[in-house]
Amino acid sequence: MAASSNIRSAITEAAARIDSATPRLDAELLMAHALGVPREAMLLKHLGNPAPDAFAALVDRRLAHEPVAYITGSRGFWSIDLQVGPGVLVPRADSEALIEAAVAHCPDRTARLRILDLGTGPGTLLLAALAEWPGAQGLGIDASDTALDYARRNADALGLADRAAFQRGDWLDGIEGAFDLILCNPPYIGTGEALGAEVRDHEPNEALFAGADGLDDYRRIIPALPARLAPSGIAILEIGWTQADAVSALVRAAGLMPAVRHDLGGRPRVVTAS
Structure with missing residues (x-):
């Protein structure tokens, strides 16, 4: 890319080289990061400016299939922005279907819910839920110290540290008490399934x-869910799009009632248990 190119043309050139589902968006996010401004501000005010020298190196990292969120250090999810990096699962828009299901179950934003997030990663689901219910308290569990470090930093940055606790754990082992809302995005990819290089080579296998x-x-x-659900409580589990029947059968076998919800692409994405 020519050093004299302006931001508009540099983004266009980079997008033509990036092999992803969203090449233009990727290029715009990388350029905004190189400039140190929000993407929206870049698009409104800076497209005619010279492209910064740092942009080319960021594009090279993306061409090596490094996730954009790792390169920029952040990812937006629901109504919050989260710090992310190597060692944590990148939050995905599909997972917002879990928060949508939670809001549908409890539309009262004044509810003083007790929330449990199993496999919290960088705090994705728990912190999004706490932002939704200002009177709620939550506990995030993860087996990864790296993920828990990100989760605690995100809670601090979002002003939610007084309502969010995090601890190292193995799913529900050793968890006490009853929860109004249990959120969980567990690993659900079969070991023989093919993955793109972006996920396979960069994101933690134990989360996949x-x-x-x-x-x-x-x-x-x-x-283990029935013993940890409060009366009228609900567990909300993310699933792979082919797994609705199998996970629903496990929910019924545990004595709970399953229901399936879909993501924005119309695919089964959530099984609830109540």
Whole structure:
């Protein structure tokens, strides 16, 4: 890319080289990061300015399939922005279907919910839920110290540290008490399934794979849910789009009532248990 190019042309050239589902958006986010301004401000005010020298190196990282969120250090999710980096699962828009299901179950934003997030990662679901219910308290569980470090930093940055606790754990093992809302985005990819280089080479395998059929962690989590759900409580589980029947059967076997919700693409994305 020519050093004399302006921001508009540099973004266009980079987008033509980036191999992803959203090449233009990727290029815009990288350029905004190089400039140190929000993407919206860049698009409104800076497109005619010279492209910064730092942009080319960021594009090279993206061409090596490094996730944009790792390059920029952040990802927007629901109504919040989260710090992310190597060692944590990148928050995805599909997972917002869990928060949508939670809001549908409890539309009263004044509710003083007790929330549990299993496999919290950088705090994605728990912090989004706490932002939604200002009177709620929550606990995030993860087996990764790296993820928990990000989660605590995100809680601090969002002003939610007084309502969010995080601890290292193995799903529901050792968890006490009853929760009004249990959120969980467990690993659900089968070990033989093919993944793109962006996910396979960069994101943590322990947050992705769950046995040959991708169901191993559901088999551990779901039977333990009834003892941890408060009366009228609900558990909301993210699933792979082919897993609705299998996960629903596990929910029924645990004595709970399953329901399936879809993501914005119309694919089964959530199984609720109540």
